[in-house]
Amino acid sequence: MWKKHDLANALEKFNKAVEIAPSICRLLGRRAELHMEMRNFSQAIQDADSVCRLKPQCPKAHYTKAKALSAAGRAEEALQQYFYCVALKPGWSVVKLEAQKVLGELFSSVFEEDGLSAPLPSRQSGPSSRLKPSSLVNSLPPSFGAPGCSKDASASMSKSSGGSESTSSGSSSLAIPKPDGLFENPKSRTAVLSALPVPSTLKRKGSGELSPAPPCKLHRPADCPSSSAALRVFPGVRQVPMDLLDSGDLECSLCMRLFYEPVTTPCGHTFCLKCLERCMDHNPNCPLCKENLSEYLASRGYSKTFLMEEVLQRYLAEELAERKKVHEEEMKELSNLNQEVPIFICTMAFPTIPCPLHVFEPRYRLMIRRSMETGTKQFGMCIADDVKGFADYGCMLEVKDVKFFPDGRSVVDTVGAARFKVLSHGQRDGYHTAKIDYLEDRKVEGEELAELVKLHDSVYDQATAWFTSLRDNMKSQILSHFGHLPVKDPDPQGNPNGPAWCWWLLAVLPLENRAQLTILAMTSLKDRLIAIRRVLIFVTRKRPR
Known part of the structure; x- marks a missing residue:
């Protein structure tokens, strides 16, 4: 009946089948797909949710639920289901593309609310490498570790997580993949942060099984256990228990201090901007996963991760202020x-x-x-x-x-x-x-000044004659590198470092560095002019014919 597009009668048959065998996941899944084709999205979500409860480690069940949620306009919940799919089946590229599409639509709506008309870039080149399945295992619901789960499924999840112990932290739990330029506009940071779902987390034990971990530091109040601790309240956004806030979860792994000007690499790791730049001075690879970042270095697209900055400003304002104070003190010291x-x-x-x-x-x-x-x-x-x-x-x-x-x-x-x-x-x-x-030149007055001016004019004329007598090819080389001989200063003592033409001549004369250093250190313009005159006399006599 479905193939003949007799959807109403097909749905009736599915309903009877489910009444007879309500625990057959294939029936529920097919009925959910039929509901979506009939645009009965709420019923489709219910059926898909039933399949997810019966088979929590079935990627297709979560995919069906994600499709139904997305069609119903519930983008946040759909995105979370897509993440579960990728965690359970890392190579599912179609799911990655659809997840990116939902994420783009989610933030496009945020930009429209803020009055921003710039469209998000299209993603035609394939799934982003930043959608890492191993980091998404941490967001699976506690039901995934239930005793009823099959051993094969548990082993599959162990493999997908990379075999390393993983716990909830501020930097990893917020490393959600984004289309290029997603957080480039600071006006949208608050709305973006509020829109993102914060999933449950899991902690890996030595046995390879998954069990619920302590709640994420930035959980919504509904996800957090009851506590008598005081709540930090942010009107219209969230309430976060004070005992769940820990600045140690938002520390740079390079400097071991709170993130300052955080940037995220294409491989999904976040560091302080200055720390990352120093590492890339020595090696163009990610300090953590060793992924090659040569293109990232070439473009120098060190854009701040505004989402991470918003988290720091909202939840760790005092610690961030102290970190900024330390940074400013360092800059003050360096600028002396x-x-x-x-x-x-x-x-x-x-x-x-x-x-x-x-x-x-x-x-x-x-x-x-x-x-x-x-x-x-x-x-x-x-x-x-x-x-x-x-x-x-x-x-x-x-x-x-x-x-x-x-x-x-x-x-x-x-x-x-x-x-x-x-x-x-x-x-x-x-x-x-x-x-x-x-260093500054000592100034002279009276007869000494008159004598100095006379010596200055004489040495300048001597320098002009020497440069004029050079071969054309030597002249062109000097002019291309140092420019023309500066004009004679009307006041030789007008500059604390002396006339500019003296330094030009000292740079082009064939002198060893030690001889040049001796003249550079002189604080008497008269002594410097006398030394230059001696050099000019020497090179004029020794110049090859």
């Missing part, structure tokens, strides 16, 4: 460009002169990133020293631009700022630091 200045040990750098850098070492990746995060955009440059590690004098560099490459390397465009003297050497997280004192 006197007491603990980061030092890049590489080459000579001079004030006003560009110094492009190729950064590939993990320690210097961290150093550059911190200089950008603190807002200082500065670090020190020194040459190496066999005894102390780096020289006693150097030049601060200011970052103008950073270009990142897919493998984590970067090219940093910097320009020289102020000179400094190193007072003490140190280290921090693998890179060198120093306590420094900035």
